[in-house]
Amino acid sequence: MTTFVDRVVLHMQAGDGGHGCVSIHREKFKPFGGPDGGNGGHGGSVSLVVDAQVTTLLDFHFRPHLKAENGKGGAGSNRDGANGRDLVIKVPNGTVVQSLDGEVLADLVGVGTTFEAARGGRGGRGNASLANARRKAPGFAELGEPGDRLDVVLELKSVADVGLVGFPSAGKSSLISVISAAKPKIADYPFTTLVPNLGVVRVDNHTFTVADVPGLIPGAASGKGLGLEFLRHVERCAVLVHVIDTATLEPGRDPLADIDAIESELSQYGGLADRPRLVALNKVDVPDGKDLADIVRPDLEARGLRVFDISTATREGLRELTYAMAELVDQGRRAAPPAEPTRVVIRPKAVDDAGFTIEAEPDGSYTVRGSRPERWVKQTNFDNDEAVGYLADRLARLGVEEKLAKAGAQAGDLVRIGDREFDWQPTLYAGVDFVPGNRGTDVRFEDKPNRPSASDRLAARKARRVRPEDEIEAAPAAEADAE
Structure with missing residues (x-):
């Protein structure tokens, strides 16, 4: 059974915002007391936080789909909906958050480090919040904004000061x-260690962590053995220690060949050439091992390596080795640049920044891109003509109508905003002066009594797959056939 997981794919979904409420206050002797629809609550966000008690990504291996709570809808009597609860995911120290294509989104190092991966959607405003001097009793409310959907890869890279590398056993x-x-x-067989192990070592007033990485073999950097899965755990180590078996009976094995093979794999993996090395010749309590250690010591020292004869069975040489580890770790910490304080960079918008752009597409349509227009479209109920008229007014005040005209858009051209498509009708939608009418209606639609709703027009257009000018040309022919 799997007990350690250091790479998972998570499917995260933030909560959707609650819908605003359409309500009119009514009580005895006050049949029309004004709008009192409350706002919808905001959806919960999904955040990752480093927790010292979590050491593996095993939980997410069995539960990869995570969703925050949706915001509640508003209600009458000016009652706002409750906000959805945020979902806080606890991850191990050293977790790297990546997109599916490999882009690093966050490197979570240090207990308490937090990263908001998916933001919850905004709640829609109720008709009480949408009322103004001209629109005293709106017959519509805003829809809740959908929360972010995000697929990420979590990869664990152990945070250790010293990494132990070497062949199995x-x-x-x-x-x-x-x-x-x-x-x-x-145990006395290869690949006993299947997962990285971390240990805390204290030497006098020095404290550092040591990582035991599963055994490497030639070809580990290309996927052989367990090396490819666990080489990432030595990336953060400041010191590497070659643990060499001087008493091995395998043919073709000797300390120099073992170090060359491991160094070749580390070089192919990349990014570890600048780490200081130590060599621990293990099992010198065995007579043959002690003799071999004495033979290879001059060659290793000629390479500039510090060599230590050790025995984990008799504890020989461990004190000198741990002091050497502590010395190199201390040097690395002193040489590390000081942590820079967090700086908040404020970049004001340009004077001529309208907050949106318009792109002319090769097929003759136009695409409006911008956070505000796209959010407004998501929050609009297209089955309500008054809501559609309100959206048109907002877009006109933002300058979308004017820029579409300057870009060459003609009546009937296809315009995309977010995931919605519209037949642009400037004579119908460009007016910015609201004229009161019945709740849920807009007088700008009354000149065409048989005009279907926006959603019906969109569905019909997709079914026909023809342009508006084709409809105009086809209309006289149809009338002639009828006569």
Whole structure:
């Protein structure tokens, strides 16, 4: 059964905003007391936070779909809907958040570090909030905005100061078990360690963490053995320690060849060339191992490596090795640049920034892009003519109508805003002066009594797949046939 997972794909969904309410206050002797529809609540967001008690991504392996709570809808008597609860996901220290195409979105290092991955949708305003001096009793309300949907890859990279690397059964697990309180599985067969183990080592007034990485073999950087899955756990290590088995009986194995093979894999993986190295010649309590260690020591020192003879069975040489680890870790910490304080950069908008752009498409249509127009479209109920008229007024005040005309748009051209398509009718939608009418209606639609709703027109257009000018040309021919 899987007990350690360091890479998962999460499907996160923030909560949708609640719909605003359409309500008119009514009581005895006050048949029309004005609008009192409340606002919808905001949807909950999805956030990732580093927790010291979490060490694996195992929970998300079995539960990859996460969703925050939706906001509640508004109600009459000016009652606003409740906000949806945020979903806080606890992840291990060292978790990297990536998009599906490999872009790094966040690197979560340090307990308490938080990243908001998916933001909840805004709640729609009720008709009480939409009322003004001209529109005293709106017959519509805004819809709740959908929450963000995001698929991410969580990848765990252990945060350790020292990484132990070497062939399987070299004694890495035994070493970490005797210099720290970690209790990894130890056995006399290869690949006993299937997951990285972390241990905390204290030397005088120095404290640092050591990672025991599963054994590497030639070809690990290309996917052989377990190396490809766990090489990422040495990326953050400031010091690498080669643990070499001097008593191995495998043919073709010797300390120099083992180090060359491991260094080749580290070089192919990349990004580790600048890390200081130490060499721990393990199992010198065995006579043959001690003799081999004495033979290869001059060659290793000639390469500029610091070599230590150790035995995890008799504890020989461990004190000198741990002091050398602490020295290099301390040097690395002093050489690290100081953490820069968080700075808030404020970039004011340009004077001529309208907040949207208009792009002419090759097929003759136009696409309006911008956070406000796209949000307004999402919050509009297109089955309500008054809501559609209100959207037209907002777009006109923003300058969308004017820029569409300057871009060359003609009546009947297809205009896209977000996931909606419209037949642009400037004579109908460009007016910015609201004329009161019955609730839920707009007088600008009354000159065409048989005009279908916006959603019906969109459905009919998609079914016909013809342009408006084709409809105009086809109309006289149809009348002639009827005569």
